Amino acid sequence: MPTMRRREFILLAGAAATWPLAALAQQPSGRVFRIGILGATSPGPAQVMLNAFRDGMRERGYVEGQNLVIEYRAPGAASEQDVAADLMRGGYDVILAWTTPSVIAARRATSTIPIVFVGVADPVGLGLVASLARPGANVTGIANFATDLSGKMIEMLREIVPDARRLGAVRNPDNPGVTVQLRQLLDAGRALGLELQVVDARVPVEFQAAFAQLRQSGIQGVVMLADS
Incomplete structure (x- = not known):
């Protein structure tokens, strides 16, 4: 934010x-x-x-x-x-x-x-x-109604990278509020025919490893789920 x-x-x-x-x-x-x-x-x-x-x-x-x-x-x-x-x-x-x-x-x-x-x-x-x-x-x-925006985020990312077929999402698995966000994100991805890979990062120091994992998987764009 x-x-x-x-x-x-x-x-x-x-x-x-x-x-x-x-x-x-x-x-x-x-x-x-x-x-x-x-x-x-x-x-x-x-x-x-x-x-x-x-x-x-x-x-x-x-x-x-x-x-x-x-x-x-x-x-x-x-x-x-x-x-x-x-x-x-x-x-x-x-x-x-x-x-x-x-x-x-x-x-x-x-x-x-x-x-x-x-x-x-x-x-x-x-x-x-x-x-x-x-x-x-x-x-x-x-x-903050972040759940209402989760599906829109992947739609916006698809507009930015129209040829993308494989997208990634980074979440904090310890945050219960992420569950609804992720469900909406997955639903939106399926509707657009996208493959979505989810990786975990509980604290900022884990971001580098999370992005490295997505890069190795050939991910073409990343959505960061709100950790609030």
């Missing part, structure tokens, strides 16, 4: 994160609200998104150092589930989850603390919410 679009998306997350705080805001002035963020990368690479989130919160009257505390966590060497469980012990008013695996981990860790997700491809299909209009339970957020 381009940086500007990603920033706008996180600004929306700031709005979404204030929904669970609305009732708490009725409490006496001087209350400091605490938001725990379960991210995907170390704080350094996440600074653009963190700053956008702070901007979104500030626009709604929540300012760090005044009435807001934000703590960012990412899996690192620990598992997503372990980090989520640790966050639940931090006394946060809201948990913000940035990826599909992180919101699934957060949902498993608590059924009471409000969870706001950002950019989950298929929250209804994954069972995170009952519906987009009425999420229910303690989970709400913003869907």
Whole structure:
């Protein structure tokens, strides 16, 4: 997702994160609200998104150092589930989850603390919410509808490389949100008479090996499945 679009998306997350705080805001002035963020990368690479989130919160009257505390966590060497469980012990008013695996981990860790997700491809299909209009339970957020675009991606690639017959797709097999994307991609490929080879890459350092494998197979174009 381009940086500007990603920033706008996180600004929306700031709005979404204030929904669970609305009732708490009725409490006496001087209350400091605490938001725990379960991210995907170390704080350094996440600074653009963190700053956008702070901007979104500030626009709604929540300012760090005044009435807001934000703590960012990412899996690192620990598992997503372990980090989520640790966050639940931090006394946060809201948990913000940035990826599909992180919101699934957060949902498993608590059924009471409000969870706001950002950019989950298929929250209804994954069972995170009952519906987009009425999420229910303690989970709400913003869907990115990447699944709706998966079939279009292969159609666009075919337009760019009209003679292509063999295409590749790179996915993170540990992300449950990829399942629907891949199914739509395979359906679109079959409809166009294309052969589609899928390779796995869980982390960026595995991209080189994934592309080398596709190159050796004579793949003529590659689709990167969204890992959000």
